[in-house]
Amino acid sequence: MGRAPCCDKANVKKGPWSPEEDAKLKTYIDTYGTGNNWIALPQKIGLRRCGKSCRLRWLNYLRPNIKHGGFSEEEDNIICSLYISIGSRWSIIAAQLPGRTDNDIKNYWNTRLKKKLLGRRKNSHISPLSASSSRDPEGAEDNSLSNSAMERLQLHMQLQNLQNPISLFNSPAVWPKLNPLQEKMIQTLQSFNDNSNPLIQPMIPQPGQGQNVQLCEPKMDDELGNTPIPNASFTIPDSYVVPKPDTQQSNMFGVSTFQSDLDEFLNNNSHNNAVGMSEFDCFKAMEGSKDNMIWWPNDQFDTNSASSSSWDSTPAHHHHQSDQVYKDFASRYNIYAAVI
DNA sequence: AATACTTACAACCGCGCATAT
DNA sequence: GATATGCGCGGTTGTAAGTAT
Numbered sequence: 001m002g003r004a005p006c007c008d009k010a011n012v013k014k015g016p017w018s019p020e021e022d023a024k025l026k027t028y029i030d031t032y033g034t035g036n037n038w039i040a041l042p043q044k045i046g047l048r049r050c051g052k053s054c055r056l057r058w059l060n061y062l063r064p065n066i067k068h069g070g071f072s073e074e075e076d077n078i079i080c081s082l083y084i085s086i087g088s089r090w091s092i093i094a095a096q097l098p099g100r101t102d103n104d105i106k107n108y109w110n111t112r113l114k115k116k117l118l119g120r121r122k123n124s125h126i127s128p129l130s131a132s133s134s135r136d137p138e139g140a141e142d143n144s145l146s147n148s149a150m151e152r153l154q155l156h157m158q159l160q161n162l163q164n165p166i167s168l169f170n171s172p173a174v175w176p177k178l179n180p181l182q183e184k185m186i187q188t189l190q191s192f193n194d195n196s197n198p199l200i201q202p203m204i205p206q207p208g209q210g211q212n213v214q215l216c217e218p219k220m221d222d223e224l225g226n227t228p229i230p231n232a233s234f235t236i237p238d239s240y241v242v243p244k245p246d247t248q249q250s251n252m253f254g255v256s257t258f259q260s261d262l263d264e265f266l267n268n269n270s271h272n273n274a275v276g277m278s279e280f281d282c283f284k285a286m287e288g289s290k291d292n293m294i295w296w297p298n299d300q301f302d303t304n305s306a307s308s309s310s311w312d313s314t315p316a317h318h319h320h321q322s323d324q325v326y327k328d329f330a331s332r333y334n335i336y337a338a339v340i
Numbered sequence: 341a342a343t344a345c346t347t348a349c350a351a352c353c354g355c356g357c358a359t360a361t
Numbered sequence: 362g363a364t365a366t367g368c369g370c371g372g373t374t375g376t377a378a379g380t381a382t
């Protein structure tokens with residue numbers, strides 16, 4: 001048995017609100033309040049609207065001190081930081097931005113911020129992978145077919161990298177990038193999560209000798225039997241390097257791009273020590289440091305792994321277990337580093 | 341100028357949770 | 362404890378306005 005509808009669907013108006021309807025609703029609520037019963041409210045004032053529709057209209061447009069559009073750079077920053085930290089919990093994000101509604105922020109993210117994040121990658125993404133059509137005549141077609149999925153995965157990947165416990169966002173040591181307001185928000189969020197959210201738990205790197213690694217393009221070169229061509233090289237602490245189990249290529253390690261994130265961050269920070277952030281740091285760091293990264297979803301070259309093409313930002317738990325870190329990471333994407 | 345396509349945003353829908361009965 | 366009801370949230374859809382062809 002299904003749930004009873006909240007209103008008589010046949011007798012309620014849908015679609016945009018007229019000025020008259022707005023005036024009726026606003027006048028009533030200004031005078032009497034909502035009465036803690038949205039379902040009954042439209043009948044009281046003679047509106048042929050669903051109570052939920054009235055609630056939405058009031059909360060998003062009619063109630064006082066609502067701001068629309070004109071998002072500032074600082075607001076962009078806050079939205080980005082919180083989205084990376086907690087995902088699409090728009091109501092919590094909205095609570096940190098006075099005058100903004102969750103719906104407004106959600107729309108803003110979906111229509112602008114997300115594209116801003118991906119925008120530069122569209123061009124940079126004409127990478128060796130897609131430019132290699134001479135090697136793989138079907139490659140171009142495959143890529144064009146999967147552009148949409150690739151785009152979503154790219155953004156997911158970027159966010160995943162930052163959500164991953166080995167990213168700078170979970171290392172308080174590199175948090176000075178956050179301004180005091182953001183630090184306060186993180187503290188608030190920690191209290192919301194009762195310290196159980198692995199995304200915002202401190203993660204202290206263990207001392208280690210470090211491994212010198214090179215980021216490279218795995219399959220393309222393997223297929224040709226050539227030595228993988230590195231496109232980035234850096235030293236990564238032991239605690240961040242997780243051996244990949246059960247692989248024929250025993251010298252391959254799954255790593256994050258945290259070091260390039262960190263380098264980029266440190267470079268930026270050395271030029272900008274002000275408390276306020278003058279640039280959209282999250283995007284700047286990503287655009288600056290990751291454009292040379294080559295990566296693609298598992299199912300393009302790993303038939304043994306489950307494909308993860310869903311737009312799922314659910315955080316992985318148990319990140320303190322290194323094998324779990326790797327499994328989670330490797331089950332979604334394949335970025336390899338060859339040990340020198 | 342007409343049409344197709346894209347973008348931005350308002351609004352709807354269904355589900356999970358909290359509370360009342 | 363079981364059920365009914367309403368609220369709040371996040372995902373999705375509909376559509377007007379803008380832009381490209």
